[in-house]
Amino acid sequence: MYRNFAIVPNIMFGRGAFNQLGDVLAPKRVTEGGYVVFVIDDVFKDKPIESRLPIEGDDLLLRVNVDDEPKTSYIDKLVEEIRAYKDVVPDGIIGIGGGSTMDIAKAISLMLNNPGSSADYQGWDLIENPSVYHVAVPTLAGTGAEISRTAILTGPVKKLGINSDYTLFHQIILDPELIADVPKDQWFYTGMDCYIHDVESLEGTFINEFSKAYGEKSIDLCRQVFLEDHKDKDDKLMMASYFGGMSIAYSQVGACHALSYGLSYVLGIHHGIGCCIAFDYLEEFYPEGVKEFRRMMERHDISLPRNLTAGMSDESLDLMVTTALGLVPLWENCLGPDWEKQMTRERTLELYKRM
Numbered sequence: 201m202y203r204n205f206a207i208v209p210n211i212m213f214g215r216g217a218f219n220q221l222g223d224v225l226a227p228k229r230v231t232e233g234g235y236v237v238f239v240i241d242d243v244f245k246d247k248p249i250e251s252r253l254p255i256e257g258d259d260l261l262l263r264v265n266v267d268d269e270p271k272t273s274y275i276d277k278l279v280e281e282i283r284a285y286k287d288v289v290p291d292g293i294i295g296i297g298g299g300s301t302m303d304i305a306k307a308i309s310l311m312l313n314n315p316g317s318s319a320d321y322q323g324w325d326l327i328e329n330p331s332v333y334h335v336a337v338p339t340l341a342g343t344g345a346e347i348s349r350t351a352i353l354t355g356p357v358k359k360l361g362i363n364s365d366y367t368l369f370h371q372i373i374l375d376p377e378l379i380a381d382v383p384k385d386q387w388f389y390t391g392m393d394c395y396i397h398d399v400e401s402l403e404g405t406f407i408n409e410f411s412k413a414y415g416e417k418s419i420d421l422c423r424q425v426f427l428e429d430h431k432d433k434d435d436k437l438m439m440a441s442y443f444g445g446m447s448i449a450y451s452q453v454g455a456c457h458a459l460s461y462g463l464s465y466v467l468g469i470h471h472g473i474g475c476c477i478a479f480d481y482l483e484e485f486y487p488e489g490v491k492e493f494r495r496m497m498e499r500h501d502i503s504l505p506r507n508l509t510a511g512m513s514d515e516s517l518d519l520m521v522t523t524a525l526g527l528v529p530l531w532e533n534c535l536g537p538d539w540e541k542q543m544t545r546e547r548t549l550e551l552y553k554r555m
Contacts, residue, residue, distance in 0.1 A: 205449060206365040208347055208372050213438070217375040218337060222254030224371055225292055228333050234291045235259045237282060239305040241266055241297030241339070249296070249339070249378070260285055266300035269464055269471065272319035272355040275307045282312065289313070293334040295369075298390065299343030299352075299471065302336050306351035306367050309334035318362065319355040327364040335371040339378045341437040342390035342472065344397060344445025346372045352471070359465040359523060374442065376434035388426075388502050389472035391437055392493065395422040396475050397444040399489035400454035404533035407451055415447035426496040454534035455485045455543075458527040459551065462520035467508060477504055481554050485534060509555050521548045 212220065225236060235258040242263040244250055255261065262278065282290065289312055295305025309331040311318050321327055336346040345352075349368050350361035361367075379387070398419035401411050421440035425433045459482075460474035469477070476493075483490045497504070509517065525531070525548060531539040 203450065205349070206368055207446070207449070208369050210371040211374065211442075212372070213374040215375060215377050215435075217373050218249075218252065218378060221294070221335070221337065221373060224335065224373070225254060225294070228292050229256070231288055231291050233258070233286075234288060235286060236292040236294060237262050237290045237308070238294045238296065239264055239278075239301060239308065241301045244296070244339075253296075258286065260290070264297075264301060264304050266297065266304070268468060269359075270300050270304050270307065270351075270353050272317060272322070272353050275304065275311060275318040275353060278304070278308055279311045279318075282308065289332060291333065293332055294337065295334065296337040296339060298338070298340035299345035299393075302338065302343075302345040302369075303351040303353070303361075305334055305336065306331075306345075306369070307353060307362060308332075310351070310362060310364070310366060318353060321362045321364075322353060322355050322358060322360040324363045325365075327362065327366045329366075331366045333370050335373065336369045337373045337375070337378070338438070338441070340382060340386065340390045341379050341434070341441040342392070342394040342444075344394065344441050344448065346374070347442055347445035347449070349449070354465060358526065359461050360526075374438050376432075376438050379434050379438065384500065385502065386472070388496075388500055389470075389476055391422065391426060391440075392476050392479070392496070393472045394418065394437070394441050394444040395426070395493065395496070396456050396479050396489075397448050397453060398422065399486050400456060400534070401444075401447045401451045403486060403489070404451055404454050405536045406533045411447045411449075411451035414443045415451075418443035418447055423492075427492075427499060452529050452533035454530055456482055458524045458530040458534075459548075461527060462524040462552065463508070463555070465523045466516055466520045469508070473505075476502075477508065477555055478551075480504060481551055506555075509552050517549060517552060520552055521545050524548055524552075 293309040295302040313329040352361040401415045459478040463474040
């Protein structure tokens with residue numbers, strides 16, 4: 201059986217594209233007494249980007265905090281806040297920020313039309329009702345969240361995405377001007393998420409010409425951004441993120457992302473830096489990729505945190521291992537159908553202890 205997956209239907213790219221957000225939203229404002237919700241990273245509070253939002257009438261500005269990665273409890277709280285604001289479902293949800301903010305916007309748009317807690321939908325294709333119309337405006341590039349069918353959430357018992365065709369944004373606006381002033385470390389860690397997507401996809405057992413076409417272009421753009429000098433590096437990185445997300449849409453990520461989920465769930469480490477920490481110990485899986493990754497780190501003077509797992513309890517380490525090994529499709533892509541014979545709990549634990 202071949203996957204018949206959906207993709208984002210509307211994409212706008214170019215410097216200054218953010219200025220057209222109001223025009224994009226205008227035909228979606230159809231409900232009498234309706235409104236749209238601007239979900240924006242609270243790091244932008246009172247910053248120029250907020251003053252550029254096309255807020256009208258009863259629109260709601262919802263500042264969200266992503267110091268910690270999104271939790272299902274936080275999504276449920278935000279959904280209740282929106283429901284209490286007005287007794288009609290909004291005409292649109294606009295996610296403005298990095299991967300976590302975009303995932304929050306995705307999850308909110310789903311839960312406004314589906315009953316229960318967002319934790320009930322962590323898994324694959326559990327969503328029954330289509331989402332509210334939602335738009336992504338990335339202010340970071342690399343996660344691929346803008347093109348992904350997943351809203352990654354930490355729940356009470358696991359870190360796992362809401363994976364559904366309904367999760368996909370209806371519109372993305374890619375404006376390279378919005379990522380120009382990202383702090384260097386954050387820019388690097390988020391960009392490396394994209395680079396690692398490409399390595400894991402291109403070297404995985406699920407690889408096919410569809411994924412290969414996108415992955416090869418994405419990794420070429422990453423090399424231009426992180427190993428060369430280009431005045432249009434922000435444009436290149438935004439497209440690398442898009443292509444990288446498309447590459448894994450018809451294949452999968454691998455060992456690094458599985459291990460990073462464990463780091464995130466147990467230690468609260470953000471996804472981008474978690475991927476970098478894990479990838480630096482995966483020469484046995486991706487020797488050329490790790491070698492090139494280290495060249496990129498050296499070129500941009502990046503130092504990763506060390507000894508993160510030193511002194512951890514056996515119970516916490518065991519939970520980390522369980523979290524990583526629970527991501528079966530990722531290990532299948534990395535090692536094939538007999539992955540469990542190769543990736544034992546002992547081997548996984550040893551990798552974590554090195555971190």
